[in-house]
Amino acid sequence: MFFWSSEANCPHRAAQSRGAAAVTEVWEKTKKEGADLGFASAPGSMAELHPPPRPATDIFGDPIDALPLWFKKGSFLRRDFDPEAYVADLRAFVPLEGLRAELRVHLASLNAELVDHLNRDYADFVSLSTRLVDVDAAVARMRAPLAELRDKVSVLRGNIASSLAALKGGLGQRAEASEAREVLELLLDAFHVVSNVEKLIEALRSIPNDLSSTDVINLEKSSIHSGIPLQGNEALVNPHKTRSVLLERIASEMNRLKFYVAHAQNLPFIENMEKRIHGASLLLDDSLRHCFISGLERKDHEALLNCLRAYAATGNVSGAEEVFRATIVFPLIQKVIPYSPSDRDGYAPSNDLEEDYQQIMKIIEAECKFLLDISSSGFHVFDFLANSILKEVLFAIRKGKPGAFSPGRPTEFLKNYKLSLDFLSDLEGYCPSRSAVAKFRSEDVYADFMKQWNIGVYFSLRFQEIAGNLDSALIATTIALVPNIPSPQGNHEGLILKQSTVLLESLKSCWRDDVLVLSCSDKFLRLSLQLILRYSTWLTSGLAARKVNTGGSNAIPSSDWAVAALPEDFIYEFKHLKAITATYRMTIKGPPVRHSPYVSGLLRPVKAFLDGERIAYLTVETRNQFLVSAAERITSRYYDLVSELVDTVRKTESSLQRIRQTAQRRGGTSTDASDNSISNTDKLCMQYFLDIQEYGRNLAELGVAASDIPAYRSLWQCVAPADRQTTITF
Incomplete structure (x- = not known):
């Protein structure tokens, strides 16, 4: 300070x-x-x-x-x-x-x-x-060195800026020179490649189809002149292999040339060589096509490998697939499915594809498998299976059998559709891996093939067919009964009404093999539910209309069948038997003394038929046969119901008795052995015994001996008392 x-x-x-x-x-x-x-x-x-x-x-x-x-x-x-x-x-x-x-x-x-x-x-x-003493002096003393430092920094910054500008200029010139050199090298490489391609083409042209000794000498001279040595004597004696090798090399050089041209566009030097490049490309495509066709015809494995490498190198994958389709696949498929009926002698117009697919699969195995095996060994860019074989098959079906794709005939359409799916599955068997299968399915021709099968229209037609049958049965004004006659189709699971049988058949139709399409299973399930709902609505509305119109008022038009039906039409089983069981089980009713009212109605339809006018057209023998047959069937059904009910009641009563005895033993009490009261089972058997006696009397009135019917004898032994088991008397 x-x-x-x-x-x-x-x-x-x-x-x-x-x-x-x-x-x-x-x-x-x-x-x-x-x-x-x-x-x-x-x-x-x-x-x-x-x-x-x-x-x-x-x-x-x-x-x-x-x-x-x-x-x-x-x-x-x-x-x-x-x-x-x-x-x-x-x-x-x-x-x-x-x-x-x-x-x-x-x-x-x-x-x-x-x-x-x-x-x-x-x-x-x-x-x-x-x-705060002498602050200004201290500031002045510090200002001088700071000003001097500022001047030095300013001079140094100027020197650095000028050096940096010079450095940037030099780097820019160097980059321009490097870019120019790269372009020059690119042009030189392009020129050398074009020259090399032309030399290879010249050597390719000098290879004849069949080599003689003179041709071998000329070929050697041409190879020496072009600078392209031919390896071994095998190349001299196999012109096809030599040609394929040269084509592979030309394709490789053309692929390099495309790279150079793509990176040196709009340059005069490249524009001057465009004509030479275009000519070489055309010659390569034509020569490669001929060589590939030759290899396919001779099934030359090595030549085909070289040709496929050449096609892959040039990126012309579709060209190879189209050559195989036009050369091999087309003539073979044309023999199976000609484009027009006149192309085959004795051609019968048919849209069935089953036999065609079988022949096509044999052709593929015999004539196409060799190329499929070659292409699957490293040439994954090719898909001959889809773009050659399937494409030609689709085109042939469109031209030769266009009706095969039409859902207007549902049965034939579905058969062809399932056959086509099997055909595609067989084609996928040639794919070596899952990725190959996925690639096959992703091809445009595969999607186009699947679009030909209009499953939506097919389902609509089936819907109209199945639902229409049920609607036709439900609009009837009367109840139609199905006769209870054995048939190869069965008895419709015990259904009586025709409308019920039509419903059952409609439901079965939805899931038949010749109707169902798995890809539309959800739609067929919905159709099944709609059919059930339609039948339920018909039945519910009819019963409601019958209840409303019992007083005689005007009937509902859509429910005339229910109003006009007789009470007997609504009866299916003799259900009164179960009511008897409930009567004795739920009440303390005493032993029966007379038969049940339902017995008199068991044979009433048979009696009404025998008393009818048309019975006169039958002979006495036929009438008796009908009467005996009807009596045996009714009695057999009667026995089944009674025996089942009696057996069930006995088992139930036995179980209750064991439970009751167990409870009494636990409570310290004992059963009264002197209790002689009649059990519910005994009362039930007594009632049934009275009923079958009345039923036997009714049979006798019609002229039928009840004791001659095996089912009646079994029924008698089921419910008769012990002292009346052996003798049948009314």
Whole structure:
């Protein structure tokens, strides 16, 4: 620190004096404010301060004036603090008077804290004026070296900028030169490739189909002249292999040439060579096509491998697939499915594809499998299976048998559709891997083949056929009964109404093999549910209409069948037998004394038939045969029902008796052996015995001896008392 002798000689001294005067003025003002805040005198030191009173505490030791939990001091320090929003949020659960009191307490604490900070740092604040001495001189002494440093940095920055500009210019020139060199090398490589291709084409043209000794010498000279050596004597004696090898090399060079042309477009040098490149490309395509056809005809494995490599190198995959389709597949498929009926002698117009597919699969196995095996060994870019074979088969069916795709004949359509799916499955068997199968299915021709089978239209026709049959049966105005006559088709599971049998047949039709399409199984399931709902609605509405129209009012037109039906039409089983069981089981009814009313109605339909007018057309022998047959069937059914009910009741009663005896033994009581009450089973058998006696009398009135019917004898032994088991008497 430097000090000057007088203020006149040191302007910084005067500035220092003025600063001290200002600080003194601030200090005097601080003393006054300190007195106002509670200081007895100017706060000269910490000892002179009046320490704040210690807050009173409650019984638990907590300050009585402690802030409540809802009062957060940190909220006032946030940048986005909004007084109005703060008050609005708190007034919902804090009175404004309480909020104002807490704010005042917080203000007082802040004031006390401010005074505390002033008193703690008071000595440093006062000594600030004594340290502000000769500040301007110190600044002047530091300014000179800083200015000198600024000048040096400025000069250095200029030198660096000029060096950087020169460096960038050199790098730009180097990049331009490198780019020009790359273009030049590219053009030179393109020129060399074109020349090499032309030499290979010249060597290709010099290869005859059949080599003689003179041709071998000329071929050797041509190979030496073109710089393309022929390896071994095998190449000299096998012109087809040699040609395929040259074509593979030409294709490889043409692939390189395409790369060069793509990276050097719009250059005059390349434009001048376009004619040569185009000519070489045409010659390559034509020569490769002929070589591939020759290899296919001779089934030359090595020649075909070379040709496929050449096609893959040039990217002309579709060209190879089309050559195979036109050369091999087309003539073979044409023999099976000609494009027009006149192309085959004795052609019979038929849309059935079963025999065609069988012949096509034999052709594929015999004539196409060799190429499929070659293409599957590393040539995954080719798909002869789809783009050659399937494409030609689809085209042949479209031309020769367009009706095979027509759903107008649903049965033939479905048969051809399933045969086609099997055919595709057989084709997939030639795929060597799952990825090959996925690629086969992803081809456009595969999707096009599947689009030919309009399954939606087929289902619509089947829907109209199946649903129409049921609707035709349900719109009848009378109930049609199905005769209970054995037939090869069965008895329709015991159904009596014709409408019920039609429903059953319709439901079965939905799931027959010659109707169902697995891809539409959800639609056929919905159709089945719709058929059931249609029948249920028909039956429910008819019964409701019959109930409404029993008083003789006008019948509902769609429910005439129910109103016009006789009560007997709604009876299916002699269900009164089960009612007899319930009568004796649920009540304490005594032993029966007479037969049940239902017995008189068992033979009523037979008697009505025998008393009819048309019975006169039958001979006496035929009439008797009918009567005996009907009596035997009715009696057999009668026996089945009675024996089942009696057996069930006996088992139930035996179980109850065992449970009752077990409970009595546990309770310490015993059964009364002298109890001679009749059991429910005995009462039931007595009722059935009276019923079959009446039934036997009714048979006798019709001229049928009940004892001659085996089922009646079994029925008698089932329910007759022990003393009447051997003799059948009414």
